[in-house]
Amino acid sequence: MDVSFQAQQVIENINYVIFWLAVFLLAWNAYFLAFNKGVPNIRTAPAIRNKIIEFLKKDSEKRGKKTYNIIDLGSGNGLLTREIARHLPHAQVTGIETSKTAFAWSVKMRDQCKIKNLEYKRADFFAYDMSEVDAVVMFQGVHFMEKIGQMLHKKLKKGTLVCSNKFALGDGWKPDETLNVRTLYPFQKKLYIYYK
Numbered sequence: 001m002d003v004s005f006q007a008q009q010v011i012e013n014i015n016y017v018i019f020w021l022a023v024f025l026l027a028w029n030a031y032f033l034a035f036n037k038g039v040p041n042i043r044t045a046p047a048i049r050n051k052i053i054e055f056l057k058k059d060s061e062k063r064g065k066k067t068y069n070i071i072d073l074g075s076g077n078g079l080l081t082r083e084i085a086r087h088l089p090h091a092q093v094t095g096i097e098t099s100k101t102a103f104a105w106s107v108k109m110r111d112q113c114k115i116k117n118l119e120y121k122r123a124d125f126f127a128y129d130m131s132e133v134d135a136v137v138m139f140q141g142v143h144f145m146e147k148i149g150q151m152l153h154k155k156l157k158k159g160t161l162v163c164s165n166k167f168a169l170g171d172g173w174k175p176d177e178t179l180n181v182r183t184l185y186p187f188q189k190k191l192y193i194y195y196k
């Protein structure tokens with residue numbers, strides 16, 4: 001077989017792979033734009049999840065409240081909320097999720113795991129009442145952080161703990177702590193902690 005023919009075949013194969021990769025990426029983005037408000041349903045890295053649980057435990061012990069209310073803004077498939085609810089059995093955990101499939105999956109897993117102190121709301125978290133909330137956790141899209149910052153300034157009571165994976169809050173929030181966390185996830189290395 002002639003060498004230039006072989007080279008042409010290799011180029012054609014590369015083009016083929018690039019084409020289907022581009023189609024896949026477009027479909028992936030279109031899906032999350034349509035059903036997840038543009039924020040891909042990616043879970044929080046285990047190492048960051050453990051840190052969040054540490055902060056929640058410390059804060060709930062410090063407050064000594066009978067019911068410590070935690071919400072997850074965009075709870076995805078619910079793994080983070082399940083782990084929080086398991087580690088803080090005295091707390092009430094609520095996951096707020098817009099996607100129908102992610103919401104349904106979370107409810108199913110919660111029921112299968114028989115977790116009692118965990119509930120889900122299929123809703124837009126921008127419209128959620130946060131007056132009784134003691135702690136907020138989130139892993140949101142960078143394009144929402146300014147709007148979320150504004151909302152939390154308006155809605156949270158003084159002293160509420162906020163843990164944000166990967167992106168800092170906008171609207172002038174200054175983190176009380178910024179943690180660099182070693183994780184196996186290439187794009188999740190930072191955790192921002194705030195007390196309103």
Ligand SMILES: C[S@@+](CC[C@H](N)C(=O)[O-])C[C@H]1O[C@@H](n2cnc3c(N)ncnc32)[C@H](O)[C@@H]1O
Pocket residue numbers: 035036037039040041042043044072073074075076077078079080096097098099102123124125126138139140165
């Ligand atoms: C990156 S996932 C985070 C999942 C989970 N909280 C975790 O950390 O493992 C973000 C989720 O937020 C949801 N979401 C984005 N905007 C939302 C909104 N305004 N209201 C409710 N859910 C929203 C998306 O559908 C997506 O499932």
